[in-house]
Amino acid sequence: MKPYRVLLYYIYSPIENPEQYREEHHLLCLRLNLLGRIIVAPEGLNGTVSGLTADCEAYMETLKADPRFTGISFKIDESDGHTFQKLHVRVKPEIVHSDLPVDPLRQTGIHLEPEDFRRLKNDPDVVLVDMRSNYEHEVGKFKGAITFDMENLRELPNHVHELDEFRDKKIITYCTGGIKCEKASAYLLSQGFENVYQLHGGIIRYGLETGGEDFDGECYVFDNRVTVPVNHINPVTVSVCYRCGSPTSRMINCASPVCNNHVTLCESCGDAHGGTCTDACKDDPNLRPYDGTGYYGKQTQSYSPIQGFKSRLGQRVEVSI
Structure with missing residues (x-):
């Protein structure tokens, strides 16, 4: 443990x-x-x-x-x-930025528990829809799922027409932890889709509770780990190295701060090219030291978690813990 x-x-x-x-x-x-x-x-x-x-x-x-x-x-x-x-x-104005005109407290898709999702996902009458950003589903997604080429959930209205042929199907949305689907499924309902469901707890809970069957690749997460394995039953790798094309789920940020491109890079190419995605990036004079992770937190001198705390009067206060 x-x-x-x-x-x-x-x-x-x-x-x-x-x-x-x-x-x-x-x-x-x-x-x-x-x-x-x-x-x-x-x-x-x-x-x-x-x-x-x-x-x-x-x-x-x-x-x-x-x-x-x-x-x-x-x-x-x-x-x-x-x-x-x-x-x-x-x-912030929303707990997940969407700008969608919906209220999940009033209407949202039917919640499916992980085991129910596992049983339903391969039903021919079911369509799985990934509500995450393109860089997330490029490194991992459910087998056969529909994905959108979108940077964030605000772009969903531009892609709903891609589901028009499935209006008579059961639509099951999914995302990392479930939060995006609360609004995404509500939006689909507002657009006339009738049979809309969502994976309750998202990919992470599905992996923890069922073993992650049929989730191909790895799941992108928003912390130092970058990606985590989900499928412990029939895992496969779906993404390839940005430089050499070999299969890898290892995602990094380019070591060039000007580029900072989010790409999959195998361990060999990461070591050989200092964590850069192109030779041009390799020549960046401000190249960040590559430590094998490809994760670069924003540097702040003398950082303390107390920083950022303010009183309601808008003044910084001393905090004793």
């Missing part, structure tokens, strides 16, 4: 004073030594954090004890250490 946990979660539940709650939540994470990214919005809460097992347990208990978040569920993974370098707790 590994000493750290990685928690992925979201909940749509109204938060009346997001700014005040952001402060409370930031302090909670400081007390529990958690790192990660958390979004607080009027519509709810969305986050991924890492920390020692006991600290993560205390965090989950605290959120579940809040009447606003009693229905929250967590996807829990193990790790050898923190999967984040910093702590960010931010207020």
